[in-house]
Amino acid sequence: MASVDYPDPVRRLVAQLKQLPGIGPKSAERIAVWLIQSGAETSLPLAESLIAAAREVTECRTCGFFATEEDGCAICEGEHREGQLLCIVEQPTDILPLERSGAFRGHYHSLRGRISPLDNIGPEDLRIGELVKRIDEGDFVEIILALSSDVEGEATCHYLAELLGGLAPLRVSRLAQGLPAGGGLNNADELTLLRALQGRVGV
């Protein structure tokens, strides 16, 4: 039996969409069909945004946040930054949530990942050389490790604590672990409860 399939341009679009994170074959097909049925007035602006983002958005050479040639980096060139604090994050996308918390107004440094032997990612694949150079040349007094509390985040944390610990009088700290805000005890796993107990504070 001769098999019938979508025309080539539809299949190519589905194949491209399927690569995106969190998009499976079914979603890719649904999105492709929706885009084709919505017509050029929907597809072309999306295509233009993709091209503009690919052309204009770069990584800030200092902190690793997204920057553009035109506007520079909103973090490094922002006003009222506390120059003596440096917060280390895994990804540039971790910066905005910390900014929005309103609790930190220092500088940031994105590592562009974390140490993960299973994925063949070692310290040399991260922006750690840039970090050491930046600390050497800057006048930071405290480095805050704001990394994930999973295995890879912990490993990266230990590596950095050891690496930066020698650079006295630099203080190295990390985010507190404990109950998430609004979370009840019955929803917390054992490790979270252990950490919350270990890190208990006076009232």
Place this chain on the structure above:
Amino acid sequence: MASVDYPDPVRRLVAQLKQLPGIGPKSAERIAVWLIQSGAETSLPLAESLIAAAREVTECRTCGFFATEEDGCAICEGEHREGQLLCIVEQPTDILPLERSGAFRGHYHSLRGRISPLDNIGPEDLRIGELVKRIDEGDFVEIILALSSDVEGEATCHYLAELLGGLAPLRVSRLAQGLPAGGGLNNADELTLLRALQGRVGV
């Protein structure tokens, strides 16, 4: 406090992605960041597929399936079609699953939707005029209504059965309802069981 946000091109890309079906604000941000970090070699082919699909893919004027100027319609111009059977579907995307079942080799007609008063979609918004013209001019002996078995699909089914019922000696049929293949009784809802009992067949 001055608020920090992503650069404009990133925010525009997120806004465009957020429009896609099944993509919420969090997924849109995740996909945008992934695309930017993957670089131009990922974003530009996706942009090109979007532009190609928007430019090249059209709706077949006869059946409503996707077609291209270059290759025409794979359904209407396909070989070994049974010319006397016409299967009516809601969307062009319903055609391939029916083809893949291998149980039907006739022609198709996509309505481009179904009657849905809540969404302000009436018969005049669907490809029903084209359908009547096609039946008038063709030599079909059976019309198979392959519509959804939900409220809107049923309403569309009734409307079409009434409209086409007068065109004797045309036979109008619809898909059987009953237990899905591989489905146990305990997973079937009451309406499905009712339909399965009503439609029972001799063994």
